Amino acid sequence: MGYKVVLVENDVNMSIRLNNVIINRDGHDIWVSVDDISVLVIDNMKVNITARMLSYLAEHNVGIILCDAKHLPIGYYGDYDNHSHITKILGYQVEYTKEAYDELWKMIVAAKLLNQKKVLIRLGRRIEIIKKIEDFCADIKAGDTSNREAHGAKVYFNELMGTSFSRGNENILLNAGLDYGYTIIRSYIARLCVGYGLNCQIGIHHKNEYNRFNLVDDLMEPVRPFVDLYVYHLLENEEFFKIDHRHKIINIVNHKVMYRNKRMYMGNMLEEYVMLYAKGLKDGTELIFPDIDGYEGDRDEV
The missing domain is CATH 3.100.10.20 (CRISPR-associated endonuclease Cas1, N-terminal domain)
Incomplete structure (x- = not known):
């Protein structure tokens, strides 16, 4: 690819x-x-x-x-389900039980909350808020029926940007950067899912009938904090979202990470992550989530 x-x-x-x-x-x-x-x-x-x-x-x-x-x-x-084994892989997705999907979503939410906690630690934020996110993480139920993910996101962004911050406000500079970064990651994961024969409409947790990318939106959740950390540093003390910012955010897939005990580009990490998900549907291979502890940023060498 x-x-x-x-x-x-x-x-x-x-x-x-x-x-x-x-x-x-x-x-x-x-x-x-x-x-x-x-x-x-x-x-x-x-x-x-x-x-x-x-x-x-x-x-x-x-x-x-x-x-x-x-x-x-x-x-x-993008491509629409152009894969030689699409029917077989679709069968794995359809036959995967609700209980298994719910357990997988619990792990995804835990991985996202842990990465959000680690972002706050890197930025030296308040211990009591970090502890609160830890408590949310410890209280996740299968399928996240108590909605710890949403509660954690509210606490996280309030601590990251202040209580006046709103993710839906287009006039806030950081939102422009986050939306740009999330879209790059979302598109990258979408093409990987198609490349591995996965039907992007069959999500793990997201079930919106009008969303072609339910699965992509599920898989990218633990990766969002990578974007948060980079964009926060990039736009700190900036007044406008500039061309140079867009150039740098697009390059995030070439940032360096450690994943599965290997040093690689983020794009390679995302491919291995999607590959493990596809294999797990077939044979129960463990899904290893991206960990922001391994995020090194835009260093020159791998």
């Missing part, structure tokens, strides 16, 4: 030639191998792209994110 997230911000014409994306601006061509691309981000309303190119990228499992006039992700286009 590809590994590059390619950002297109200029008024250009795009086409496909010899398994390459051709980006033409003012008569000059830039060639990027399709095999190297994981996600293409289009952040300009005047970009010209053909139906043939969209079809070709989908066939090669390249996700496409479209941004609005505010430079925020607004739509996603």
Whole structure:
């Protein structure tokens, strides 16, 4: 699978030639191998792209994110279940019991809360709040029927950004960065799920009939704190969400992490994470969750 997230911000014409994306601006061509691309981000309303190119990228499992006039992700286009063993894997997803899914969701919520706690520790926040999140983590029931995840998120963001902070407020700078980062991770996981033959509509906990990415939204929960930590540092003391910020957030999939006792890029970690989930449905392989203790950020070397 590809590994590059390619950002297109200029008024250009795009086409496909010899398994390459051709980006033409003012008569000059830039060639990027399709095999190297994981996600293409289009952040300009005047970009010209053909139906043939969209079809070709989908066939090669390249996700496409479209941004609005505010430079925020607004739509996603990608491959639709193009996998040779799709029926067999769909069977594993359908046959997985509700009890097993509920237990898995309990573990996902625990992994997310633990990572949120570790973000607050890294930032030197109040011990009593950290202890409160620990208590939420210890009190999770199968299926998270007591909604510890939502309670933990409220306490976490209040401590991270203050009690006036609201995740739904578009006028808060941090929200722009978080939404951008979450969309990059979501799109990356979506193409990985399709690549491993998983049906993204069949979630572990999310069951929204109008959401094509229920599974993706479930799997990405423990990864959100990685975005939180990076974007918090990136936008601290900034007044506006700038082009440079978007460039840096897109590169988060190339940040360094430790996962399963190996040092790798975040994109590789996400692929192994999705692979383990797919294997677990089939043969009970243990799902190992991303741990923010292993997050090293954007260091140069692996």
